[in-house]
Amino acid sequence: xxxxxxxxRRKAIFLWQNHLSQTQxxxxxxxxxxxxxxxxxxxxxxxRDGQSIGFLNxxxxxxxxTCVTGLVVAxxxxxxxxxxxxxxxxxxxxxGLGFITIGVCLSIILRRKIGLKERGLLQESVNTxxxxxxxxxxxxxxxxxxxxxxxxxxxxxIRFVPQYGFFRGVFYGFFHSISAFCNAxxxxxxxxxxxxxxxxxxxxxxxxxxxxxxxVIGGIxxxxxxxxxRNKWHIRKYMLHTKIVLLTTFVLIFGGAYLFYLLERNALxxxxxxxxxxxxxxxxxxTARTAGFNxxxxxxxxxxxxxxxxxxxxxxGSPGSTAGGIKTTTIIVxxxxxVSNIRRESGLNVFGRRIEDDTxxxxxxxxTMNLTLTLIVALVIMGIQPDLIMSDVLFETFSAxxxxxxxxxxxxxxxxxxxxxxxxxxYCGRIGSLSFALAFTQQKRTSQIKLPVGKITIG
Numbered sequence: 001x002x003x004x005x006x007x008x009r010r011k012a013i014f015l016w017q018n019h020l021s022q023t024q025x026x027x028x029x030x031x032x033x034x035x036x037x038x039x040x041x042x043x044x045x046x047x048r049d050g051q052s053i054g055f056l057n058x059x060x061x062x063x064x065x066t067c068v069t070g071l072v073v074a075x076x077x078x079x080x081x082x083x084x085x086x087x088x089x090x091x092x093x094x095x096g097l098g099f100i101t102i103g104v105c106l107s108i109i110l111r112r113k114i115g116l117k118e119r120g121l122l123q124e125s126v127n128t129x130x131x132x133x134x135x136x137x138x139x140x141x142x143x144x145x146x147x148x149x150x151x152x153x154x155x156x157x158i159r160f161v162p163q164y165g166f167f168r169g170v171f172y173g174f175f176h177s178i179s180a181f182c183n184a185x186x187x188x189x190x191x192x193x194x195x196x197x198x199x200x201x202x203x204x205x206x207x208x209x210x211x212x213x214x215x216v217i218g219g220i221x222x223x224x225x226x227x228x229x230r231n232k233w234h235i236r237k238y239m240l241h242t243k244i245v246l247l248t249t250f251v252l253i254f255g256g257a258y259l260f261y262l263l264e265r266n267a268l269x270x271x272x273x274x275x276x277x278x279x280x281x282x283x284x285x286x287t288a289r290t291a292g293f294n295x296x297x298x299x300x301x302x303x304x305x306x307x308x309x310x311x312x313x314x315x316x317g318s319p320g321s322t323a324g325g326i327k328t329t330t331i332i333v334x335x336x337x338x339v340s341n342i343r344r345e346s347g348l349n350v351f352g353r354r355i356e357d358d359t360x361x362x363x364x365x366x367x368t369m370n371l372t373l374t375l376i377v378a379l380v381i382m383g384i385q386p387d388l389i390m391s392d393v394l395f396e397t398f399s400a401x402x403x404x405x406x407x408x409x410x411x412x413x414x415x416x417x418x419x420x421x422x423x424x425x426x427y428c429g430r431i432g433s434l435s436f437a438l439a440f441t442q443q444k445r446t447s448q449i450k451l452p453v454g455k456i457t458i459g
Contacts, residue, residue: 033091037065068092069404070292088186097182177214204279216253223239248332254282263302265277292404325403381414395408
């Protein structure tokens with residue numbers, strides 16, 4: 001009888017999985033992870049005061065952690081016990097790599113067979129270009145994650161152990177290494193001042209370089225990892241995707257750092273040393289692209305720096321990475337498309353290769369949907385709470401959709417309805433606004449019949 005019941009359960013799960021599309025399965029899977037995390041964080045012993053933080057606040061924190069965002073309604077160190085902190089870092093790891101990737105990696109370790117459906121889900125999860133070799137890529141992701149996070153944890157522990165003691169220093173090293181690699185932005189520096197992040201380390205070369213390196217490595221994407229590991233320094237052999245990602249990342253990091261320096265050299269950075277200004281400028285540029293840490297007071301940024309941060313948050317990292325945003329490849333495709341139209345060129349060509357029309361359409365859709373969702377939510381929040389400053393609300397919503405986690409300090413002032421809207425943006429930002437839309441639409445066959453052409457004037 002018991003075996004019969006187990007068999008029925010397995011059959012039900014199998015039918016449910018086969019009824020869902022890959023996009024729907026991933027979207028619902030993330031929702032289940034978030035819900036489980038929220039229930040754990042609701043437990044009284046997850047909070048330092050022994051009182052439950054409440055389901056909505058726990059849901060906000062779980063969503064922020066799983067969607068590797070970093071927006072918080074309570075300081076991570078002050079609010080959560082060791083249990084709560086471990087739950088958060090586990091959610092960050094699952095959200096950063098994706099539960100599909102982690103599941104496949106566990107199957108590899110246990111030497112279980114990985115079927116075609118699992119390979120398809122993994123391809124969708126990591127945004128790889130082809131299903132062939134996807135299991136090998138998962139193995140590289142697993143090994144690479146251990147190496148990068150482990151190395152980062154050791155280097156950070158070198159700084160933290162002398163300051164906080166062995167066990168606390170080692171734990172802080174691992175926590176912040178995972179948080180940085182997964183572009184999450186959660187920190188345990190609240191004992192130095194609530195929501196202080198790494199402000200006290202603004203001129204520390206070791207901490208800054210380790211955190212920035214982890215953010216960039218996690219944010220360039222697993223497909224780029226694979227391409228670089230195979231072709232080493234032979235740049236000409238790199239895929240078009242890798243070339244675009246590396247070039248765009250380089251320009252955004254150093255171009256953004258230079259602009260931050262120009263905008264803040266006579267403001268927040270006025271009293272800093274030359275070393276402090278260089279590190280603060282670089283860190284501000286790197287963290288704005290979905291990491292969420294800060295070494296200078298985000299709320300005190302000039303209006304120009306806030307606008308620059310919003311732009312960088314909106315762009316985000318690269319496809320198939322731990323980062324969010326519309327992605328570097330999306331913005332490059334759209335920019336080159338504009339240039340191509342201005343020059344009246346036939347087709348879109350980048351680095352000697354032609355970009356497919358479907359890619360351009362997808363980039364345009366993602367850009368439009370993310371921007372529309374963000375602005376609508378910002379308008380609704382300002383309608384609900386008219387006392388909030390518009391620039392701060394826009395900063396918050398772009399931070400949420402880009403899964404960045406940077407804030408000017410209004411997260412804790414948001415009403416329940418506003419927090420639910422921010423939760424929605426963080427969720428869309430992690431699984432992708434386009435994926436979110438596709439998860440709730442039925443796949444239809446494309447009709448071969450085309451309607452008559454209707455002409456309209458543009459521009």
